[in-house]
Structures are given as structure tokens and as C-alpha cells.
Amino acid sequence: MSFDGKQLRVAILGIYHESNTFIAKPTTLDDFRNSHWLMGDAIAREYRHAFHEIGGMLEVLEENNIKAVPVMYAEATPGGTVSAETYDTLLEEMMRGLEAILPVDGCLVVPHGAGVSEEFMDMDGHWLTQLRQRLGADMPIIGTLDPHANVSPAMTAATNALVAYSTNPHIDQRDTGKKAAALMVETLKGNIHPVQQLMQAPVAISIEQQFTSAEPCKSLYGLAREAAGQPGVLSVSILLGFPYADVPEMGSAFIVITDNDPPLCKRIGEELKDRLVSNRTDFVAEKHDIAALLPKMRNWAKPVLLLDMGDNVGGGSPGNSAYLLAAVESYRMPSCFICIYDPAAVAEALAHQPGETFSLSPGNVEGGYMQGTTAFTITVRLLMAADGKFSEDSPRHGGQVNFDMGKIAVVQTGGGNVIMLTSLRVPPFSLRQLTAFGIHPQHFNAVVAKGVNAPIAAYGPVCPTIVQVNTPGVTQADMTRFTYRHRRQPLFPFEQDIK
Structure with missing residues (x-):
């Protein structure tokens, strides 16, 4: 597409991180370098065919003969607050790339x-505000959001339109990128004038209730789809929120985008807010502890997917909890698989040859199943060691293609359980994390995945029984057990009397 014979050009850029403020260790430049920090054409090479929003953006721009100009995309595995030096460096690099x-x-x-x-x-x-100030008030700035966003007025004020993924696990990221790019195309053509309204709701949704294919989310998303079909409505997004960030914006929200109709935005936003508030108690789930679940597991269809909510890597947790490993070992339940991030344990394992047995203290079991013990020692046999790189070519949560666990070691305990030890922290978003190394879930009674809903996209098709386990950690399911200093009030379930 062109004006006056000149091809239109659209920049693509982003700094992408889900920050857990209850983690003491900050996220650093190395965390971005070990994940995805890409500049210029490398962005298109990585994501052109990926199930990622950037892939969708590229597709739509190219279909409309608009030149996509990728600038910078920096993403790190969820973790602690981003250090000042890291953010300053990323922002400086992004703005320098934009100027060029x-x-x-x-x-x-x-x-x-x-x-x-x-x-x-x-x-x-x-x-986003810095970007708006540099590009000016007339430049269309349109983008995507993760539905776990804690959206602020500053984010929507700095942009013309923000569209969130509509699935959790996030398997519609590419489609969401296409929606954002289509809004950009129609805006540049002069066919639409998008305006958006942020409607924050006084409800923080429990993390285990954020599975969009089941109730209570299913009905709420159905209402949003109905609203999006009204004349003049361009997009309706539900922001489920991220409860592990102690910030004023923490909690759920809605973004409604119309074609230059602010009153319609507000009306739809208020309808969605009222529905959520009226049904707020549905968004608090019953918690299931492992001690109560283990006796029942023998009768469940195998393999059972045990979702370790307290050590949810996708929510920023370190991924090093051996809490569930200690539980199954203590209960003498054999043939379970678990992945644990523990570089020291990898180094110890790599000092041995496959087939050798040795003592190992993987991860930690903080939280009380072993009466407060923070480490335990088990005898293991080394099954294999490998370079932990793998790729994913199907739509999975996160939309990434290439993953790197660093050096890995796979060991088996005397109790018959298998542990994959990794040198780099990688969330369990892809079944290829196992199958690329000859490990197959159907060979186990149970598979532990350190997540809440995100792993279901990968593991659900091969695990007939799925259980969210209430475990300790910096992503424990009961958000009311955290101490917040900055969250807005009133906010359910912290306060019961809300409107």
C-alpha cells in the first residue's frame, strides 16, 4: 500500500516481560540475552512462520504491500523485577534502533x-509513553497484550489500540497479531478511526480460574465476543490480570475499541465489568494439596498431569522446587517425571557417566511436605546428558519457536522417578522439551509441569487427567497470602465489599 507512489512503512518493536515483584532476584540483561533479544531483520527470521503475534503482524503487512520495519524485540522468561540498568539499556537500544x-x-x-x-x-x-512522545500525537501506535497484563491508563493513553490474546493457554497469538496489524492497515487507509476505553474492574482473578476454555471464564469471553460483534465495535479484550505484581494496576480489566465512538466503548466496558463483579465468587477456586491427591491418583487415567502452581515458571518462579518430587518419593509412587532448573545439579551429574549411580540433592523442597526441610538427598542413576536446545512448530502458549535449556542431565531415582535437570530456566510450554530427548509422557504415571494453565496446550492431548496442585512458592495460588503495598483498594478477594 502506498500514498503518492511511496510505499508505507510500519515499525515493529517491543520489550516483553511478565515481572513477579515477590521474587528477590532481579531480571537482568543476561536473562534477555538467554531468551530472545533480537534486532532488525533477525526478528522477521525468527517469527515469520511462528505462532507469535509478530508473525501475524508481518503476514498482514506484507499482504497489504506495507513494508514491515522490525526494530527490536526483547523478551525474557518471566522472573523478578527488571533491574534499572537492564531496562535503561533496553529502552536506549530500542529508541536508538527506532531513530535509525x-x-x-x-x-x-x-x-x-x-x-x-x-x-x-x-x-x-x-x-509506550516515551514512544508516543517521540513519534507524536498523530502517529498510529497499535499493538497486542498478554491477557495477564495489569493494564494502566498510561498504556492505553499512549496507544491508539491494544488487543489482547483471547485464549489461555495462549494459542491465538499469531491471530492477535493479525488483528492488530489489520487495525493498522485500515487506520492508514483512513477507513477507521480507532478509539479505546480501559475499564478496570475491582476483581483480581485467581490464577487457576484463568483457563479460558472452561467456566467461569468461558461465559465471560462469550459475552465479550457478543459485544465485539456489534456495529462500530473493532475489538473487545479481557485482561485477566497478573496477581504476582504488587502494582496499582494489579487486577482484571477490559479494553474496548470502537470506530470513533467513545460512549459505546464506555457502555460495553461497564457491562463487562458489572458481569465480572456480579459473578466474582466464581473466580476463586478450591485448592488441592498434594497429600490429599496422592491416594486418589492410583485410580485416575494415566498419565496424570500435576500442575505445580507454586513453582510456575511462566509466572516467574525459579523452577527449582523439588516439593512434588519429594512428595511422590515419600509416597513411593513410581514412574513420575519432573523437570527441575538446577545448574549445580547438572554440573554434578555431568561428572558421571551414563549408567553410574551417585547421590544428588536436586532443587529444594521448601514449604513443609518434608517437615520444613529445604533439601533432600536421593540416589540417582544418570540416564543421559545433552545440549538442551529444542524447537516447537505447533501453536503453543507463548508462540516461541526456539528454546534453550543449556546443558541438561536426565537421571532416575531409586524410586523409579525421572528428573530432567536443566542449566537454563525454560517454562513447560512445549512437549518437545521431553520428546526431543526421547522422553515420552505416556511412559509415566504422572508428569509434573511447573505451571497452571499454560502447559495444558502441550500436555493436555497426552494427559487424560489434569490436576492443579496447591504448592508453596512465589506463585502460590492463594494471592491473599502475599503482602501487597501498592495494589488498588477495594479489590476482591482481598476486600469483599466492592461495587
């Missing part, structure tokens, strides 16, 4: 929506 490719006719942005830095609690609002 200006002028452009529009800008597609890829924030997460739950980023927090040591300097700016609203990290995404800050960099």
Missing part, C-alpha cells in the same frame, strides 16, 4: 502488559 529507521507511517508494538522495573512500576506504560 525513521520516518515511518505507523508503529506496531508488542508489550506484555505486566512489566515492572526497579525505576518504573508501570514499565510498559513508561516505554
Whole structure:
């Protein structure tokens, strides 16, 4: 597409992080380098065919003969607050890259929506505001959000339109990127004038109730789809929120985008807010402890997927909890699989040859199943060691293609359980994390995945029984057990009397 014979150009850029403020260890530049920090054409090479929002953006722009100009995309595995040095460096690199490719006719942005830095609690609002100030009030800035975003007024004020994924696990990221890019195309053509309304709701949704294919989310998303079909409505997004960030924006919200109709935005936003508030008690789930679950597991269809909610890597947890491993070992339940991030244990294992047995203290079991013990020692046999790189070519949560666990070691305990030890922290979003190394879930009675809903996209098809386990950790399911200093009030379930 062109004006006056000149091809239109649209920049693509993003700083993407889900920050857990209850983790003491900050997220650093190395965390971004070990994940995905890409510049220029490398962004298109990585994501052109991926089930990622950038892939969708590229597809739509190219179909409309608009030149996509990728600038920078930096993403790190969820973790602690982004250090000041890291954020300053990322912002400087992004703005420098932007300056090098200006002028452009529009800008597609890829924030997460739950980023927090040591300097700016609203990290995404800050960099989007900086972008708006540089590009000016007339430049269309349109982007995507993760539904776990804690959306601030600054984010929506700095952009023309933000569209969230509509699935959790997030398997519609590419489609969401296409929606954002289509809004950009129609805006540049002059066919639409998008305006958006942020409607924050006084409800924080329990993390285990954020599975969009089941109730209570299913009905809420159905209502949003109905609203999106009304004349003049361009998009309706549900933001489920991220409860592990102690920020003023923490909690659920809605973003309604119309074609230059602010009153319609507000009306739909208020309807959705009222529905959520009226049904707020449905969004608090019953918690299931492992001690109560283990006796029942023998009668369940195998393999059982045990979701370790307290050590949810996708929510920022370290991924090193041996809490569930200790439980199954103590209960003498054989043939379970678990992946644990523990570089020291990998180094210890690599000092041995396959087939050798040795003592190992993997991860930690903090939380009380073993009466408060923080480490336990077991005898293991080394099954294999490998370079932990693997790839995924199906739509999975996160939309990434290439993964790197660093050096890995796979060991088996005397109790018959298998542990994959990794040197780099990788969330369990892809079954290829196992199958690429000859490990198959159907060979186990249970598979532990350190997540809540995200692993279901990968593991659900091969695990007939799925159980969310209430485990201790920095992503424990009961958010009311955390101490918040900055959250808004009133906010259910912390306060019961809300409107």
C-alpha cells in the first residue's frame, strides 16, 4: 500500500516481560540475552512462520504491500523485577534502533502488559509513553497484550489500540497479531478511526480460574465476543490480570475499541465489568494439596498431569522446587517425571557417566511436605546428558519457536522417578522439551509441569487427567497470602465489599 507512489512503512518493536515483584532476584540483561533479544531483520527470521503475534503482524503487512520495519524485540522468561540498568539499556537500544529507521507511517508494538522495573512500576506504560512522545500525537501506535497484563491508563493513553490474546493457554497469538496489524492497515487507509476505553474492574482473578476454555471464564469471553460483534465495535479484550505484581494496576480489566465512538466503548466496558463483579465468587477456586491427591491418583487415567502452581515458571518462579518430587518419593509412587532448573545439579551429574549411580540433592523442597526441610538427598542413576536446545512448530502458549535449556542431565531415582535437570530456566510450554530427548509422557504415571494453565496446550492431548496442585512458592495460588503495598483498594478477594 502506498500514498503518492511511496510505499508505507510500519515499525515493529517491543520489550516483553511478565515481572513477579515477590521474587528477590532481579531480571537482568543476561536473562534477555538467554531468551530472545533480537534486532532488525533477525526478528522477521525468527517469527515469520511462528505462532507469535509478530508473525501475524508481518503476514498482514506484507499482504497489504506495507513494508514491515522490525526494530527490536526483547523478551525474557518471566522472573523478578527488571533491574534499572537492564531496562535503561533496553529502552536506549530500542529508541536508538527506532531513530535509525525513521520516518515511518505507523508503529506496531508488542508489550506484555505486566512489566515492572526497579525505576518504573508501570514499565510498559513508561516505554509506550516515551514512544508516543517521540513519534507524536498523530502517529498510529497499535499493538497486542498478554491477557495477564495489569493494564494502566498510561498504556492505553499512549496507544491508539491494544488487543489482547483471547485464549489461555495462549494459542491465538499469531491471530492477535493479525488483528492488530489489520487495525493498522485500515487506520492508514483512513477507513477507521480507532478509539479505546480501559475499564478496570475491582476483581483480581485467581490464577487457576484463568483457563479460558472452561467456566467461569468461558461465559465471560462469550459475552465479550457478543459485544465485539456489534456495529462500530473493532475489538473487545479481557485482561485477566497478573496477581504476582504488587502494582496499582494489579487486577482484571477490559479494553474496548470502537470506530470513533467513545460512549459505546464506555457502555460495553461497564457491562463487562458489572458481569465480572456480579459473578466474582466464581473466580476463586478450591485448592488441592498434594497429600490429599496422592491416594486418589492410583485410580485416575494415566498419565496424570500435576500442575505445580507454586513453582510456575511462566509466572516467574525459579523452577527449582523439588516439593512434588519429594512428595511422590515419600509416597513411593513410581514412574513420575519432573523437570527441575538446577545448574549445580547438572554440573554434578555431568561428572558421571551414563549408567553410574551417585547421590544428588536436586532443587529444594521448601514449604513443609518434608517437615520444613529445604533439601533432600536421593540416589540417582544418570540416564543421559545433552545440549538442551529444542524447537516447537505447533501453536503453543507463548508462540516461541526456539528454546534453550543449556546443558541438561536426565537421571532416575531409586524410586523409579525421572528428573530432567536443566542449566537454563525454560517454562513447560512445549512437549518437545521431553520428546526431543526421547522422553515420552505416556511412559509415566504422572508428569509434573511447573505451571497452571499454560502447559495444558502441550500436555493436555497426552494427559487424560489434569490436576492443579496447591504448592508453596512465589506463585502460590492463594494471592491473599502475599503482602501487597501498592495494589488498588477495594479489590476482591482481598476486600469483599466492592461495587
